[in-house]
Amino acid sequence: xxxxxxMEGPVTLSEEAFLTINCTYxxxxxxxxxxYVQYPGEGLQLLLKATKADDKGSNKGxxxxxxxxxxxxxxxxxxxxVSDSAVYFCALSDRGNNQAGTALIFGKGTTLxxxx
Amino acid sequence: NAGVTQxxxxxxxxxxxxxxxxxxxxxNHNSMYWYRQDPGMGLRLIYYSASExxxxxxxxxxxxxxxxxNKREFSLRLESAAPSQxxxxxxxxxxxxxxxxxxxxxxxxxxxxx
Numbered sequence: 281x282x283x284x285x286x287m288e289g290p291v292t293l294s295e296e297a298f299l300t301i302n303c304t305y306x307x308x309x310x311x312x313x314x315x316y317v318q319y320p321g322e323g324l325q326l327l328l329k330a331t332k333a334d335d336k337g338s339n340k341g342x343x344x345x346x347x348x349x350x351x352x353x354x355x356x357x358x359x360x361x362v363s364d365s366a367v368y369f370c371a372l373s374d375r376g377n378n379q380a381g382t383a384l385i386f387g388k389g390t391t392l393x394x395x396x
Numbered sequence: 397n398a399g400v401t402q403x404x405x406x407x408x409x410x411x412x413x414x415x416x417x418x419x420x421x422x423x424n425h426n427s428m429y430w431y432r433q434d435p436g437m438g439l440r441l442i443y444y445s446a447s448e449x450x451x452x453x454x455x456x457x458x459x460x461x462x463x464x465x466n467k468r469e470f471s472l473r474l475e476s477a478a479p480s481q482x483x484x485x486x487x488x489x490x491x492x493x494x495x496x497x498x499x500x501x502x503x504x505x506x507x508x509x510x
Binding site for chain 1: 400431436437438439440486488494496498499500501502503504
């Protein structure tokens with residue numbers, strides 16, 4: 281079945297360090313890929329997405345590129361801030377835009393802690 | 397701009413008690429979902445409703461029931477709570493279940509079953 285695997289956390293960085301959180305997936309067909317972020321005490325919110333191979337999603341300085349050949353969607357940021365401390369979830373959807381069906385499949389989440 | 401509202405925020409139950417978690421969205425979304433979040437497990441789908449009048453099981457439906465009361469509201473019921481149901485429960489909604497419809501989450505209900 282479809283699944284998402286994320287690197288284990290926690291990830292602890294100093295402010296302005298470079299961030300990479302690895303995400304790989306297993307899916308039939310051509311899934312869309314997402315990164316969601318969860319700040320303390322809140323629900324998840326969409327950070328970025330990519331819907332086809334070689335697409336790059338970006339938002340708030342974060343980027344991720346859909347790599348079909350390596351089935352990966354790694355999250356990167358060039359210079360993290362204390363305010364980026366949160367839990368990051370990689371997710372996939374194997375449904376087309378107008379298809380009903382199951383909801384997103386999430387990875388287990390990676391906790392990022394940034395210190396000043 | 398409320399988005400997705402969940403009640404209650406916290407709840408403690410004894411084993412065998414029942415309760416209903418409420419969820420409402422004001423974004424005119426068609427699809428709604430219930431997830432549970434457990435340490436080291438990420439989010440797992442309990443039930444979802446692709447549109448008003450339909451509900452379907454997700455990955456972990458046992459011990460739960462749902463009702464899509466109308467387009468806005470989607471409730472989750474625990475008929476006989478068990479300690480294994482101690483978790484944080486999130487409701488979410490989206491315009492559709494398609495890939496280009498991002499999920500909007502509520503802030504969660506933290507449930508403890510003793």
